[in-house]
Amino acid sequence: xxxxxxxxxxxxxxxxxxxxxxxxxxxxxxxxxxxxxxxxxxxxxxxxxxxxxxxxxxxxxxxxxxxxxxxxxxxxxxxxxxxxxxxxxxxxxxxxxxxxxxxxxxxxxxxxxxxxxxxxxxxxxxxxxxxxxxxxxxxxxxxxxxxxxxxxxxxxxxxxxxxxxxxxxxxxxxxxxxxxxxxxxxxxxxxxxxxxxxxxxxxxxxxxxxxxxxxxxxxxxxxxxxxxxxxxxxxxxxxxxxxxxxxxxxxxxxxxxxxxxxxxxxxxxxxxxxxxxxxxxxxxxxxxxxxxxxxxxxxxxxxxxxxxxxxxxxxxxxxxxxxxxxxxxxxxxxxxxxxxxxxxxxxxxxxxxxxxxxxxxxxxxxxxxxxxxxxxxxxxxxxx
Ligand SMILES: *Cc1c(COP(=O)(O)O)cnc(C)c1O
Numbered sequence: 216x217x218x219x220x221x222x223x224x225x226x227x228x229x230x231x232x233x234x235x236x237x238x239x240x241x242x243x244x245x246x247x248x249x250x251x252x253x254x255x256x257x258x259x260x261x262x263x264x265x266x267x268x269x270x271x272x273x274x275x276x277x278x279x280x281x282x283x284x285x286x287x288x289x290x291x292x293x294x295x296x297x298x299x300x301x302x303x304x305x306x307x308x309x310x311x312x313x314x315x316x317x318x319x320x321x322x323x324x325x326x327x328x329x330x331x332x333x334x335x336x337x338x339x340x341x342x343x344x345x346x347x348x349x350x351x352x353x354x355x356x357x358x359x360x361x362x363x364x365x366x367x368x369x370x371x372x373x374x375x376x377x378x379x380x381x382x383x384x385x386x387x388x389x390x391x392x393x394x395x396x397x398x399x400x401x402x403x404x405x406x407x408x409x410x411x412x413x414x415x416x417x418x419x420x421x422x423x424x425x426x427x428x429x430x431x432x433x434x435x436x437x438x439x440x441x442x443x444x445x446x447x448x449x450x451x452x453x454x455x456x457x458x459x460x461x462x463x464x465x466x467x468x469x470x471x472x473x474x475x476x477x478x479x480x481x482x483x484x485x486x487x488x489x490x491x492x493x494x495x496x497x498x499x500x501x502x503x504x505x506x507x508x509x510x511x512x513x514x515x516x517x518x519x520x521x522x523x524x525x526x527x528x529x530x531x532x533x534x535x536x537x538x539x540x541x542x543x544x545x546x547x548x549x550x551x552x553x554x555x556x557x558x559x560x561x562x563x564x565x566x567x568x569x570x571x572x573x574x575x576x577x578x579x580x581x582x583x584x585x586x587x588x589x590x591x592x593x594x595x596x597x598x599x
Contacts, residue, residue, distance in 0.1 A: 234261025260576035269501035288496035308491025312458030313347025315468035323393030326479035345402030398444025401433035405541025440516025440537030465498035555594035
């Protein structure tokens with residue numbers, strides 16, 4: 216392929232040229248079903264007409280002005296997200312998920328500092344979490360294998376085992392600035408938080424004066440059959456981070472700060488040159504509008520339940536919600552299943568050694584999903 220690329224994720228030897236809806240076409244014209252949605256990014260599938268039109272239209276007007284000024288697009292995108300997060304608060308736009316979490320962590324510490332609480336700087340994070348690859352987000356990613364060779368790591372991060380309410384009670388103290396959770400751990404293997412644990416996190420944050428940060432980068436924007444993953448858990452976060460599907464495939468991240476902590480970041484406390492550019496914000500607006508006008512959240516809820524049920528007979532554990540599905544085969548051959556599926560023209564990924572992740576576009580049809588399920592079942596059978 217090429218030696219000019221630094222290693223990123225491990226790549227399969229397939230080169231994609233174009234896409235349409237749930238379908239991708241490689242440079243030889245071979246067709247694949249994207250049952251992974253570009254890792255939960257392409258909520259509208261590929262080359263969605265409304266998103267494409269919005270990007271073309273915006274690119275003829277204005278690409279960039281910097282955050283020294285306003286654009287109609289950044290104002291409208293911030294309003295649109297605030298509308299979907301209870302109607303108040305402020306939005307910081309950036310370019311990726313890891314940046315959104317950096318901003319959240321910095322905001323939580325600065326909030327405490329502004330309150331004169333200068334000793335309050337700890338961030339409680341969960342084992343098996345994934346919050347990104349830059350240092351702050353990586354420190355909050357409690358997967359020590361991902362820290363190897365990159366030390367020293369930033370300090371002040373306190374690990375808690377997933378869903379361990381006793382450990383959570385011990386970890387959250389008067390030193391805690393923030394607690395960061397994913398409603399369903401994505402990269403950690405599609406592992407849901409229990410309601411009990413999530414609600415206890417909310418209560419303990421209130422008791423001890425800490426901010427609850429909800430990383431909705433994978434679970435947000437309708438993926439789970441509701442706007443936000445935390446909707447299913449019955450709690451309200453203080454900070455929400457978004458990226459992946461937010462721009463429907465155009466890179467953009469965002470950090471929502473509730474009214475309580477919206478003023479923690481003052482001008483130049485934290486900033487970005489290109490974040491929230493008009494093209495990115497036009498993509499956000501087009502994506503949110505299409506999700507709403509096409510009823511895609513209801514589609515994700517309905518098809519998600521049905522797809523999960525279609526694997527019931529395999530003896531696999533099916534985890535997740537809506538169109539974020541982890542199929543735990545109970546054997547460490549998920550990588551082989553993924554490769555067999557790819558050979559059949561189906562894209563899924565092995566999020567852990569035993570778990571295959573499905574995260575198709577939210578506008579996938581029942582008929583397309585049926586094809587995807589059939590191909591995946593064939594691949595599983597072949598490997599077993
Ligand atoms: C993907 C992901 C991130 C990191 O996002 P990037 O855009 O890759 O930096 C952070 N948190 C969660 C939950 C994610 O799924």
